[in-house]
Amino acid sequence: MKERDPNVRFQSKYAMKHTSGGYQYAFYCAYCDFHYTSGWIRAGSAEEAYDLAEKEAKREFNGCHSCGKWVCGDHYNMGEMMCLKCAPLIMEMSI
Numbered sequence: 001m002k003e004r005d006p007n008v009r010f011q012s013k014y015a016m017k018h019t020s021g022g023y024q025y026a027f028y029c030a031y032c033d034f035h036y037t038s039g040w041i042r043a044g045s046a047e048e049a050y051d052l053a054e055k056e057a058k059r060e061f062n063g064c065h066s067c068g069k070w071v072c073g074d075h076y077n078m079g080e081m082m083c084l085k086c087a088p089l090i091m092e093m094s095i
Ligand SMILES: [Zn+2]
Pocket: 029, 030, 031, 032, 033, 034, 071, 072, 073, 074, 075
């Protein structure tokens, strides 16, 4: 069994906007359009802003403890703490 790392690095798809007002990041589920958009962040650098935005966004996503991808609730297997690609849910009513 793999060790579960609470600090799995965020590997979500993201987009960044930068204006004079600061930086804004949008993070996306690895498998669908679900996303979280951070507020405008004033920071010295894009990296610094990213770290802050990531902290906010992490609350809205679930990290897969196998592949490290961040996914929405619909693409997460809570029991296994993995994404549905790594731990597919068995659909009992699939007929
Ligand atoms: Zn999703």
